[in-house]
Amino acid sequence: MALTVEEVREALRTVEDPELRQSLVDLDMVKDIEVEGDTVRVVIALTVPNCPLQGVISERAKEAILAAGAKKVYVRLTAMTEAERQALAAKLQASKGLVTLTPDRPPGSEKTVYLTVSSGKGGVGKSTVTANLAYALARSGLKVGLIDADIYGFSIPEILGIRRQPTVLEKLIVPLYSFGMSVISMGFFVPHNTPVIWRGPMLGKMLDTFFKEVHWDEDLDVLLFDLPPGTGDIPLDISRRVSWAMDILVTTPHPTATRVAARAGAMTLRLNRSILGIVENMSYVECPDGTRVYPFGEGGGRDLAAHFRTELLAQIPLAGDSPGVEDPVTGETAPGLFPADHPVGKVYASLAEKVMEKLGLEPRPEAVR
Ligand SMILES: Nc1ncnc2c1ncn2[C@@H]1O[C@H](COP(=O)(O)OP(=O)(O)OP(=O)(O)O)[C@@H](O)[C@H]1O
Ligand SMILES: [Mg+2]
Structure with missing residues (x-):
């Protein structure tokens, strides 16, 4: 019939x-x-x-x-x-319970936990850590948003292998859905690899757009911000806008890197924000016989944690290229994400577990993958 x-x-x-x-x-x-x-x-x-x-x-x-x-x-x-x-x-x-980031929102008024990821200097792996932490949190059943707030040096689209553009309806921008996370990046709005040369007012406008026009599901559990490196105007501006967010500070094990990282931490504290913990990246290389070598020295993360009376949340090994992860929905491959069963993916899983424990976040039973 x-x-x-x-x-x-x-x-x-x-x-x-x-x-x-x-x-x-x-x-x-x-x-x-x-x-x-x-x-x-x-x-x-x-x-x-x-x-x-x-x-x-x-x-x-x-x-x-x-x-x-x-x-x-x-x-x-x-x-x-x-x-x-x-x-x-x-x-x-x-209808959908879409919300924008309101810069003047009083802390604690919504259930979403805001986390910034910062570093004293560039190239310590902040974006890699942010993307992989976000992915590990999503895998363990949280509803995750990810903002690439590195306006000039965006790299999240590349890490996640995203080639699409977000849906823009009037003044409503919907983040892309990638690897089970809602993602937004400046990189989605500029033609391939064009340098971003906006200055002052335009830049402020761009940040305003991120805050006023990008619409997030209101029941996100965590919203992560990959901040630009250092303590310049832009990280400071964003930090101020999300004054209720907690910070994860990324460093390498080298004492010099740690001293620079301490400046970023000091900025966070000066804005009355708290530091959730430290992630030490590029910590060691694991040899086939299980022994570890420390090409960049040892102790940076531990010392930084002691300095800020916080916890060293993870030590991420120095890794070769990831085999990549394929998004089952879009078919896109993320070259910078480590699969759950990869040794580095497992380190990120335990970092995610620790973050959830510290924040009292429970996985959503319906979402566990
Ligand atoms: N644990 C690691 N082992 C090996 N390479 C790594 C590791 N973490 C990051 N990298 C590599 O180091 C480079 C810089 O990483 P990433 O872009 O994440 O750093 P960043 O701190 O965000 O840099 P920027 O300051 O430019 O934003 C990338 O090529 C990345 O693949
Ligand atoms: Mg980066």
């Missing part, structure tokens, strides 16, 4: 837009359904033409309609009109 239009619509109700993570039907993306015997034709309007995940959307829609009993399914993809995009923006804002 042929399906009814309503049955096809119900089948499509189970299909979510991978970025907006709501049903195609609820998002008003299903524009037309035609049933002729056991052949079904549907028209789905995407938020932008040539949306990079259009293949995923059309495949999911087709599978759902076939599973409902159709024999042949044709999915035609179109793009929403400007009016439809505006209507969708209004609907999303009203």
Whole structure:
């Protein structure tokens, strides 16, 4: 017996837009359904033409309609009109519990834990640590957001292998969904590898955009900020805007690096923010016989933790290239993420566990992967 239009619509109700993570039907993306015997034709309007995940959307829609009993399914993809995009923006804002970062929010008024990741100097692995910690937290069942706040030196898109652009509807920017995390980066908005040369006012505007126009799910458990290195204007500005955030300070084991890291820690404390702990990166190399060598010396992380009366949360080994991780939804490969079963991935898993324990965060049973 042929399906009814309503049955096809119900089948499509189970299909979510991978970025907006709501049903195609609820998002008003299903524009037309035609049933002729056991052949079904549907028209789905995407938020932008040539949306990079259009293949995923059309495949999911087709599978759902076939599973409902159709024999042949044709999915035609179109793009929403400007009016439809505006209507969708209004609907999303009203329905989904999307929130923006409010710079003047009093601490403790929402349940999301804010964590900044900072370092005294560049190149100590801050972005690598932030991305892998975020991924490990998401793997252990938290709802995670990740902000690449390194406006000029963004590297999160590269670490995660992201080539898409976020959905922008009017003044509503939806972070990309990648490896089970919501991610935003300046790098999503500049053409490939163009240097960012904005100064003062433009830069302030960009930060305002991050804070006022990027919309996050309101029930995020953790929102991590990969800060620019050092104690310059930009890390200071962001630090001020999220004065309630706790900080993780990344250093290498070398005493010089540690002294520089201490300056970043001092800035955090001067802003009355607290330090959750220290991560020592590039700590050691593990030899095949299990012994460890310490190419950059020893003790930096421990000393820094003692200096700030905080905890050394992890020592991450000096690693070769990661084999990469593939995102099951987008098919993108993240060259900078370490898989859960990789020795370095395991170190990040225990770092995530420690962070969760210190913050009293419990995994969501439905989300554990
Ligand atoms: N544990 C590690 N072992 C080996 N290489 C690492 C390790 N951590 C980071 N790296 C590499 O070091 C380089 C710098 O790392 P990353 O970009 O994460 O540092 P950063 O502190 O964020 O730098 P920046 O100051 O430029 O933002 C990258 O090439 C990264 O792959
Ligand atoms: Mg970085």
